[in-house]
Amino acid sequence: MAEDRKPYHHGDLRAALLRAGEEVLAESGVEAFSLRRVAKRVGVSHSAPAHHFGDAAGLLSALAAEGFRRFLVSMRARQADAGGAPIDLLVASGLGYIDFARSRPALFRLMFASERPKEETPELAEAGEAAFRHLVEDVARLRGRSPFSDPASMADVVAAWSMAHGLAELSISGRLKPLQSMAEEEREAFLRGMMARALG
Amino acid sequence: MAEDRKPYHHGDLRAALLRAGEEVLAESGVEAFSLRRVAKRVGVSHSAPAHHFGDAAGLLSALAAEGFRRFLVSMRARQADAGGAPIDLLVASGLGYIDFARSRPALFRLMFASERPKEETPELAEAGEAAFRHLVEDVARLRGRSPFSDPASMADVVAAWSMAHGLAELSISGRLKPLQSMAEEEREAFLRGMMARALG
């Protein structure tokens, strides 16, 4: 219980590493991420993380998986504030998608544009698929057909996903200057319009 | 002229480093890119690149700039095969955008999703802006108004760009499985449909 001195066993090192790992990721970006820096921040030896995550890719995989779970939360949060119409729910998911990218750009890049995490990790694969299923369900509700059996609906999935993803990625790389200069409300309306375009 | 023995001065080291740099980038990705490996491939000392590019970010900036120039070529190539209608020309740019990403995924990521290149490098900034101007001109031709003075047209720019970028990024990360299983012609038609959606 004594938090002052450092006991040999940390007690909850895995969770502490995840927390510090996300901080380092946010501060330095994926490309400058350092496992030793994470260990130092937690106050533990440089090779302690290996026992919980194997290697750097292991920790990054766990961070990406956790990211996908919060990604899903971000989309659902927007839906909670939206109307009940299927189209509004789908557009809301898109806004939540963009919210997430803008609030955690480095994590978003880790999840979608990095080769460092091990995609085949069960935890990561499952979390990513859950996010994809959410999108598919949004479209299924809108079209009344499962995208898995209806190509036209799957086209809607691709369209909505690509538009949201493009907006998110270009936004966090600072390339959408028109968007930056907009007030909050204006940007919201603009993004809704973009998502509406994608859905024909 | 003798290519056999290694003279002390390489002769065209800068160009050779760019060529080898792109190879290493394509083979290893941005995150595993190594300056020393590039030097070794050219057969030159590990610190030789410094005199031409300063540091690793300098070489990557030059590669990104060259990438943006070829990116533009890829879009124009598609337009050369397209009809003369403004909408067809804009859609063709989108296809060229995606062509480029699919044929050089690591370079595309370097250009759009990496923090390693120095964005403020004049050569890189200019090359990136030229690509952006191309898109703006496509939309200006379509709408008969300059996006810089007409917000509705700028919305078309953002829409077309985001859709193409989302499709490109998701495609190279292997997340668009429906697209992977399509035959060449089918995929073409599908992508045209996606770009058409973005333009309302």
Next chain:
DNA sequence: CACCCAATCTGGACAATGACAAGACTCACC
């Protein structure tokens, strides 16, 4: 033509990093 200077390139050094191996420590369980 000889010389000199600036540009080019080499080799060594250093700190940071990821990975690995061997050992110290702690706790739960018997």
Next chain:
DNA sequence: GGTGAGTCTTGTCATTGTCCAGATTGGGTG
């Protein structure tokens, strides 16, 4: 109280980026 599995440390090695001093070269200048 002892034992073994799990946890963490320390030390080591190869790789990397960057810096620095020095060797080499070629072009321009006297």
